[in-house]
Amino acid sequence: MPHQHLCAQKEQATQLYLRERSPLKFFRRHSQAIYAFLQQVWLQHFGADSPLCLLAVGGLGRGELYPHSDLDLAIVAPEPLHTAQQERIAQFVQTLWDAQLNPAVRSGSLNELCQAAQHDLSTDTAFLEMKYLSGSLNLAQRCEKAFSQQRDIVSFMQGKVLEMQQRHAKQPSFALEPNIKNATGGLRDIHTMMWLAKVQNLSGDWFHAAERALLHRAEWGLLRQSHRILAQIRIELHLAANRAEDRLIFDLQSTLAHNLGLGQHAQQGSEKLMHQTYRALKTVCQLNEMIVPMLCGRVYSHFPRHITHLDDDYYAVGNKIAAKDLKLFEKQPEHLFILIEKLQQNRQLNGIAPKTLRQWWAASQNINAHFYNNPANRARFLRFFEWGDGLTHIMRLLNVYGILGRYLPEWHKIVGLLQHDLFHIYPVDDHILMVLQNMRRFAIDAHSHELPFASGLMHEFEPKSVLYLAALFHDIAKGRNGQHEILGVADAQRFAHDHHLPTEHANLLAWLVEHHLLMSQVAQKQDIDHPQVIADFCEKVVSPQRLTALYLLTVADIRGTNPKIWNGWKAQLLQRLFQAALKHLSGENTPPSTLLNVREQHAHAILSQHHATPKQIKKLWQILGQAYFVSHSVEMMAWHLPILSAQPDLPTAQILPLPDNVLQILVYMPNGDRLFTRLCRLLSQHHLDIVAARAFITEHNFILDTFHVAFDERVLPEEYPQIQAALLQKLHRFIAQPFEIAPSSLKKSRRAKHLPFMPILDIQPDNEQQGWYNIEIIAANRNALLADITEVFAQYQVRLRHAHISTLGDRVEDRFWVHAPQWQLDSLQQWAFQRDLLAQLA
Template identity: 35%
Template structure:
């Protein structure tokens, strides 16, 4: 064995300039080592943090931090007496000589003998000492055979051994470990590659195979630091080198690729370093808590067009996209070199430009793109036609990237290229996969410059959970899924429509362009319409098809807004919507686009409740179009029809028509217009049997066509001004979210309210909770004039980091005789209860409400009057009402942090 490294033999060539070893040794000599170590670590933290904030080179900081910990461990090691046969080895990131502020310091204590008893006092004392001084360590104590046995079954352990380095002790032990864990003993290059590739696929799947989430994981998401390490690990194993730099000139990567790898790693290191520093822990998620701080730290400033945080995140998404692209090409290169090198070569010509080699497409000759630039589109068309093609050869990916400069304005205006792109949009297979490939290889953004503008563009809200480009692909993926057999169960209406859609490619184009103008300022729907129509004209679509696509882009938010924010039980609302839609063809396309858009924005938004609203709006509009826009439903006829159906239903319960009508009294038209005959019969029978002035509360799962997927709550009580506030308060306390509220006042002095609610998971609440809900409502109504503070639920973490204040808008509806108050706000626990209390304070009567919760944002509409039932007319009162609502909602977040 080599000599033991002792305290008398200086181990380090370069002492960190801020670390005074002489003073440190003096403090150790005083006999109080723990305070000396802690002070040194704290001083180093302050020093490193300051240098990071001042913009020092990130590689210097990461390597120097690891180097400093080497010093600390050196002195800690020599606090103990070590017998022969031990070696302290750094593994993992620390083994590579890299250390971020809160990264684990992974250590392996290698023992020459299984009998560790002579070393036990030193081992226990050493690791306990490291914990006592505050180091975050991960450690293991093993012999070489034990390491090999574990590494044989655990790819992570094998990887850590590859990147190990000796700190102190008998270095021969680590040399023996490397010799026995090489690819000729365990984890051959091909087995190692396959295991690591599976590991990466599983890791990516945890993040929905995208890095473009609202709070991306810097380390583990696609395009993150793990992808860089993945390339490094496999390449090192295959080429038998210690560092990636040793691969220069060996054909593994080009100079440009190496530059992308280094610059991408440097940027992500800065982000990760800043995250750890700000969070004070090993946080790998780029949380809202820290995005704004990092943007400021990195020098970004708000502009009239874009927030600093949006600029910072745009840079982040661009970097990880480039790294994901590089990961693609380099792993494909290694796959060919490792897995396919010894396999029989099968070559199948496709056409003059391309051929299939072992299932992967490649160019037929190296000058294909140079001589025929249209082949830059054709290759994706070929893959869209043939689902046998497993991917693109690495050499061809590189040629595509090197040739993408050939896509210029002349290329874009070439009718042959336009035809190729339209052929891609009609692909029978993997359309979205090909578009994603085109984006990663830099083709899509060059062919469609307007798409390049939204690539990596963040939408800084909680409504959208992906970047604009990723959201667009999610929408198109949903459209394609409507064709699959399983869509019959999950999206029955959409699946039925999709089967008979005459030209699906028009829907896909609308999906590709519906958000294309995000981030430009102005109305993105109108601006997007212009771009969409220009695309259609350039790609040879007919004027009728062009108008349809443009209309879909312009109106892509309409159907969602009508279903969630308007009373779709009102025939006038349906007639007006049908008039905008105009015909069945447009209705079909718009429904598919809307459903795909909602699910692509945030899958959690597509509850059974929202699905039922959309289905009802679609079916009612379809009937209106069949009936003819010149033949709208008469409100009076509809009311009479509903009443007669309810009377017939109650006749089965032995209620005479006279008794039924006496129970109804002079209930207003809205009640018979908005409630189904089944619910009216349900209410009426219960009122007849109740026979008391005490509140009547009915609860069941909704059975109303178009209102399925929610729990229905009916409340009838003596007319009081604050029933809505009390009910909202009680339901909020039970973590039930009101989706729709219908408020009616009857001439006999009763208030009738119908609520449709969902639990915190967006589902109808369990029948087991019905008694609890009933009791909570009765208790609240009993205290209706003096009930306690609104809620106890905490505001979700993510909501606290959005500066969007609550907004209100008030107008008068002279026809309906009410004031219309619109409230737009981040969703907060107790929001409706807070609004109800403000109404109570101002003497406001709530006549109706339309509740729309869009992810973590609400857009609620309240139809209100003054105490005498008139629209609000005093401007000062109107302004004060709105100010108080905004303050009440914004205060909730402040109180609950």
């Protein structure tokens, strides 16, 4: 009665777990019971002398088997399976199903399974954790050797890292119902670190990895504790749901909290459970960002290892900042912020070298009141917000590594804090960082198409740093048994005093924190068409500056609570309230003055001078959309609009000579395949270097691309008119019937050849819109580089929506906003895209 014996063994393992609550003991008992059962069933179906072998792979091979996990098995044959063997395998699998197990079986000859692993990373990973159970031991040993010999370690590691990045984009750790297995910082991240070590023949058992100096003792303790917490939660989830449930869903949070003795009241227990969960997830994130690069660095590097001196204390290893003395942060704690300041202000750097990161984090544990009271540290912290660039990234970095909570004790209280209001979907700290991110997006030109009105306001608002600080402090007093908007004022005022903010800025910051809910409440709960409502609202707002700041904070706040909550209706409601209040504050007859309004007014004036009719203007506005007016200057509009207004549905190409031997080129035509790429190639054929470019797509799917090009140094000035005429003629042919242009020869400048410059490629998923990505490239310039870059886009069906091209001599700094939803389904395709794109940049 092997089935009955298995049930008894599993029940015993569960009861012992409920008594001891030890995940590792449960795994050992549960796995051993399964192993014994599988061996018995194998003997029943295949006998003791079978030429086949049975292997446990994946989680079963690892010995980390949860109550309702699938049984990952492999049945390997020395030769292709014949009919009788296939029938026995089917009977074997059916017996497992009858035993209420969930078998996931790979079967075939050794050669067939090896071939499958070569083309499927998941299969290869499963066999990395193979454990012999029964059958031919010799075949099992051959199998292990064959998989090891054929495995490309570099490709395997790159694939697992990219797979992890894709998983992080889809499964954030800050979800209110986090997936304990797949979330950022979840169990799968621990497994990934283990696989990257094991494929290098390092210890695959992370709980003995400290013996091999892979982890410091403190890191080993944190990782072991985090694994214990997450594994325990996942076991509890399976038992409570009586199924393979990996999400900490609302329905089970109170049950788990009660079972784990975390609180007498459901809400209190749930809060403690989630707080514990988020802390564990963040700890794994911290370790993951240090350990994964160190493991990868043992085997491969994305780029040649270029060492660049930065100053007496720091150097760059590729695009990572590193400390020359790893004891620097311990000796001089002020460097905890100096490093971040250098990282923020040097665009060539996009992270911290692993060993430096490890020491930086270790030293940060000693941040105290003395560190906070240091005027230099306070000045640097404030400059993070005044500088602006990269602010969201560094604040997330400081939060993940606990430094933000040590520097601002009030922040520490909200890390992982839940908001039980059926409104916010993020813990308080992550919500605040989402609001900060939204505020930064308003200031970034590439995102101006998302909310053109808000972007227009943000472009002209000063000081932007106060808006960023308002985002940071607006919810910092959540969970303190009082009105958080009132309690938060004291925190904001203390910060302003300690960091010597000008009185005007300090007052605006405190006012925004206190009244950050005002505008949404008025817009959604009162009649904003009633003059008295507007008058009362303006009495509290007082000035246009406060109104603009409040509007921007309100929009950023709503969009940072839950993407599903923000919609066109709310946007229109807030905009109407803003316009009505601005009109009231400015005087009845004074039109509102925003960047969008001003540019639209300029556009009207421009078109009026060219005798455009109201009908033509209206149609042109519909075609261009509001994003056009935010992302194009008045000077650019003065050139574009008269050309487009006459016949907005007809393609055209124009060239305008500018000072310093620069040509400004406009191409307006129906969107099509690889048009930007082909236009770049066309320009390079005429010995023109693209120094700036802007890609724009209209509401009726025309491209409106503007290039600034300079003549190649080989071209003589007397040849300029001839080249311009020939170029215009070819552009007219192109817009009439787009044709292919042969690629030019790859040629770097002499300077770029002799001065090694490490290219930087950074691909970040857009947090607001799935399938959209921001790509930043910093590289040495060469002939037709932009065309070759966008050719790779086309090859991998990556659709370009916005491009901002900047050429600085022999260096390019290009930013692209692209649509590539296929990457969410196929991480290897993104890896191949990165590989081919880097080949063009090398």
